[in-house]
Amino acid sequence: MSWILTADAILYHGETWELMGRRWGKIEKDFATKNKMFDISKIPDIYDCIKYDLQHNQHTLQFEQAEELYIYAKYLADIVIPQEYGLTKEEKLTIGQGICTPLLKKIRADLQRNIEESGDETVNRLNPRYSHGVSSPGRHVRTRLYFTSESHVHSLLTVLRYGGLLDVVTDEQWHRAMEYVSMVSELNYMSQIVVMLYEDPTKDPSSEERFHVELHFSPGVNCCVQKNLPPGPGFRPHSRNESAASKNP
Secondary structure: OOOOOOOOOOOHHHOOHHHHHHHHHHHHHHHEOOOOOEOHHHHHHHHHHHHHHHHHOHHHHOOOOHHHHHHHHHHHHHHHHHHOOOOOHHHHHHHHHHHHHHHHHHHHHHHHHHHOOOOOOOOOOOOHHHOOOOOOOOOOOOOOOOOOOHHHHHHHHHHHHHOOOOOOOOOHHHHHHHHHHHHOOOOOOOOEEEEEEEEOOOOOOOOOOOEEEEEEEEOOOOOOOOOOOOOOOOOOOOOHHHHHHHHOO
């Protein structure tokens, strides 16, 4: 790559020109093998590097083909990366379960713990300074945060999609949600899956209507050149207020 280097140019987070050259040099060496073949497992690395430099170093590099390389690398990465988690639904589900079963068990245990009463639990309340816009700041909402890898998020999405949670044919809302997820080509930084457990204390404790779960998903941040993003909020159940408003225009 023929980038014009200047002594005064500063790269993102103080990266040196030598380190950048070694970063790209290693990818070039690993991608093109000695027998004149290409190692397609390195395509995600190429994509990560060009996306990083396009987003953070393009103002310095002024590399004219940066966006073109990014687009081609993304097209290839969109094919290669999903195949790392299986080709068929059965393979994807088996691989997904193998990766994220411990995480699933942890989530299930935490949900079960939230259902059970705990009288000796230490309760933290929201600081009043940050309660603006919160409808019920005094309510105790148990929260669990799980910080994990891209492979675990991929696997968790796979289990939710193909694990038979709901019928995509008969459940229109779930069909829309899965359609949205299928249009997401990449899990970026800050990708998140939110599991929200609600309790209706007016229902019988043994009734299935006592609790219900909502799932929310975000594919994370967008690159500076990503323009064709999937529309819609995904799987977001209508609230009672929205339902009432739609019935009474």
